[in-house]
Amino acid sequence: MVNETQKFDVVIAGGGSAGAVLASRLSEDRDRRVLLLEAGQAYTPANTPDVIADANRVGGDRDHDWGYHTQDHLGLGHGVNAIRGKVLGGSSGVNAAVAIRARPSDFARWAAHGVEGWSFEDVLPIFKAMENTPAGEDAWHGRTGPFPIRQRTMEENTPSMRAFVLAAERCGLARVTDFNGAEQHGVSPYTLNVVDGKRINTGMAYLTEDVRRRPNLTIRGCVEVDSVVFEGRRATGVRLVGGETIAAGQVILSAGAYGSPAILMRSGIGPPSHLRELDIPVIVEAPVGQRLKEHPFYYNVYALKPEARSMTPVAGAILWTRSSEAGADELDLHISGTHIFDPAQSPTGGAIVLACSVTLPKSKGSIRLASRDPRVMPLIRFNFFEDRSDLRRMMEAVRLSRKIGKTAPFSDVVELEMTPGNDVQGDAALEKAIIAQVDGYSHPTSSVPMGGPNDPGAVVDAGGAVRGVDGLRVVDASIMPDIISAPTNVTTIMLAEAISRKL
Ligand SMILES: Cc1cc2nc3c(=O)[nH]c(=O)nc-3n(C[C@H](O)[C@H](O)[C@H](O)COP(=O)(O)OP(=O)(O)OC[C@H]3O[C@@H](n4cnc5c(N)ncnc54)[C@H](O)[C@@H]3O)c2cc1C
Numbered sequence: 001m002v003n004e005t006q007k008f009d010v011v012i013a014g015g016g017s018a019g020a021v022l023a024s025r026l027s028e029d030r031d032r033r034v035l036l037l038e039a040g041q042a043y044t045p046a047n048t049p050d051v052i053a054d055a056n057r058v059g060g061d062r063d064h065d066w067g068y069h070t071q072d073h074l075g076l077g078h079g080v081n082a083i084r085g086k087v088l089g090g091s092s093g094v095n096a097a098v099a100i101r102a103r104p105s106d107f108a109r110w111a112a113h114g115v116e117g118w119s120f121e122d123v124l125p126i127f128k129a130m131e132n133t134p135a136g137e138d139a140w141h142g143r144t145g146p147f148p149i150r151q152r153t154m155e156e157n158t159p160s161m162r163a164f165v166l167a168a169e170r171c172g173l174a175r176v177t178d179f180n181g182a183e184q185h186g187v188s189p190y191t192l193n194v195v196d197g198k199r200i201n202t203g204m205a206y207l208t209e210d211v212r213r214r215p216n217l218t219i220r221g222c223v224e225v226d227s228v229v230f231e232g233r234r235a236t237g238v239r240l241v242g243g244e245t246i247a248a249g250q251v252i253l254s255a256g257a258y259g260s261p262a263i264l265m266r267s268g269i270g271p272p273s274h275l276r277e278l279d280i281p282v283i284v285e286a287p288v289g290q291r292l293k294e295h296p297f298y299y300n301v302y303a304l305k306p307e308a309r310s311m312t313p314v315a316g317a318i319l320w321t322r323s324s325e326a327g328a329d330e331l332d333l334h335i336s337g338t339h340i341f342d343p344a345q346s347p348t349g350g351a352i353v354l355a356c357s358v359t360l361p362k363s364k365g366s367i368r369l370a371s372r373d374p375r376v377m378p379l380i381r382f383n384f385f386e387d388r389s390d391l392r393r394m395m396e397a398v399r400l401s402r403k404i405g406k407t408a409p410f411s412d413v414v415e416l417e418m419t420p421g422n423d424v425q426g427d428a429a430l431e432k433a434i435i436a437q438v439d440g441y442s443h444p445t446s447s448v449p450m451g452g453p454n455d456p457g458a459v460v461d462a463g464g465a466v467r468g469v470d471g472l473r474v475v476d477a478s479i480m481p482d483i484i485s486a487p488t489n490v491t492t493i494m495l496a497e498a499i500s501r502k503l
Contacts (some may be wrong), residue, residue: 274369296441
């Protein structure tokens, strides 16, 4: 039985990029009692530790990460780390803070799944309203929203990062002035949600001290949700790990692309044969966890000459372009310049990473439960390169990255190529090196996809409501119908902003 004395109107499971936004927006209505449950620490903005606040520390640490890795040994010969922030702010508390929106062609691919209200024209006003930035044109930008976005300049970047941008221009790429403006094809220093070196996560931007003082908002940290409680097919609350139950008028899962599908399956919503394997009673048959998407990421690493070995700020600059297989209007390749690398691993004590990615991968991954026990890591597969087009396009990205590596002024500041290394030449050797070392960009999406009534892969509708039950929504990166060609954070925040306006 649920504890009726504590009843909330809305309980949100997971206080990450989406959950913190929902808690803030939904509690603006003082008559709505909102409870936010977060498995990690719920730091206040003032007592946030450096590992979360310092923009140069990316990926968190053991206390602020779920410690997940994938089961990709069969396909790739190795598992891939699946980093996820475990803290109020979620993965926006450990990420590289790149703040670039999805493009119109990304939303057109969403529309092909039958969801309405998510065209680029629909969402541009929300992207504008959520941000505050002094840069760019008013047609594209907002000045007063809660989320700060700043354009990094060439001068603020390291000498080698500047050289990367200039060498890319020499290789024929245009200089982009604003990735969140009219044109994205080209190269530029990153646009970031970093202010004075501080990564501003959603827990800081949306759950300010003032917001936390609202009497109708309760935030509980270090609390893990096990499952959703149902009466028939109506969600009436949540059960926590440990057994406590909390009643709520409606339940919103914002536990991220791994957490939300896991909670759904533990609650009896998922592929029936899989649930039966684990003796979980089936409430609704649904293709949960079957369209997981992630960007494959390959590190082309260079040791820097001693005189150019400064490595902060770590991020950086990005080149965004199209492969020979890209669809009309699509940009499907990134080369992301960062210094996210242990300098002790470089023979010169300094390094730069040109990280190559295919950002519209066709390969589909999956997430399943290994056990009904919520403490057991789920079984995650990315299945990188299962569709060979992804590997062909990754080869194109790495060839372009290596061409930039040999072009001045970049070639003037690097001592040598560390990965894949000069002895890796020719297509067969390069392909082997990429497969052996491919990593993830940490942008998982689409494990609980939105879709119209004719999309057999859809789990939720265009407002995040779970099909087949009442009182339950999912709102986070898991509901994107397909992965986007940009980094995923600001589009996840926009999703939460958009859905909160309809509740
Ligand atoms: C290392 C790294 C670098 C990245 N770099 C960038 C970047 O530079 N730019 C960009 O755009 N994107 C980046 N991303 C991706 C981006 O941060 C994510 O897409 C985004 O944060 C996802 O938001 P979300 O709300 O879906 O999930 P999350 O932000 O991951 O939030 C989920 C929250 O739910 C909590 N939770 C999970 N399960 C439970 C449970 N059972 N009970 C209670 N709470 C639970 C988690 O602790 C977490 O706080 C990066 C991600 C990582 C990990």
